[in-house]
Amino acid sequence: MHLHYIRIMKTLSELKDELELSPVQTMLLANTGSMTVLLEALFGPVSVQTESQKILDADSETARVLEISEGETVNRRIVRLVAGERVLVHATSVAPLSRLNPEFKEDIMKRDIPIGRIMEAHRIESRREILGYDWQTAKARFAEIFSKPAGSIVLKRNYNIIHNKQPLINILEVFPYEMAK
């Protein structure tokens, strides 16, 4: 089973060659801090709507990216980051259960809290390693999620949050090009 879409390996400058990016779009993509903090600075209070949350076995691709063994259990959470009625970002996070401490696990599995805010609450020290970027024309489902016409552009980025020298979470973010044009 394919847990995650991680084959997005363009660099930011390759993306810039293919698409015209505004300063705000560029900053959202390049950011190595909390995405929630930047979204709240731009759009006001951000909340999480959880679309699904499941315990799954890592496929080979997920295992590679998270530096775990194939078949190890991971928590996959799919959420929407929302400001008011507006869906800003669609985010899929995958985390090896063995690396989550009990409080973090509780927050990520049972509560609608953005990951940046969970990390802040637990004062977790980390660094973000960006794995790649991509864009595509939105399929019907994404167009509907973002209330955009089908075929409009979405931007994507994938990164690992590293903690204790190991990937703690892999995150795939998708957001509409128009959000920050």
Added chain:
Amino acid sequence: MHLHYIRIMKTLSELKDELELSPVQTMLLANTGSMTVLLEALFGPVSVQTESQKILDADSETARVLEISEGETVNRRIVRLVAGERVLVHATSVAPLSRLNPEFKEDIMKRDIPIGRIMEAHRIESRREILGYDWQTAKARFAEIFSKPAGSIVLKRNYNIIHNKQPLINILEVFPYEMAK
């Protein structure tokens, strides 16, 4: 001796009440990741020009912010972050010598490297805690540094980089309002 100007304790929303801030200015101020990464995304390659670098004894205010004892030795580095000919940011960093490992100390004391890039090179896990914001009309020296008319506005923020649950570095950044209007 007063090492540092840390009495800037406005919140971002207080700053927004006093000044009209663009989305890009707001993001630069709110950012909890590497400042260098965002500046490079906006302006291209960023280099450091070191204005001064000294070992000093912490005064009471510096000791309070860094959670050390008064009189402990700190490294104070004052730099300009520059893209091409343009000075983007004036930054003062103060770090307790006892908390810098030998490689970090070497990079910060002897080389012109932005702190974000030093942290990345040494894969240092951290979190950034923003202490406050402020703005002022630039005095003659700052106006000259940024090649702006005297009296033009500069934005300021102060934050700690926390590593191993202790402040590793306190950074005061000053940049011209016009940089990202």
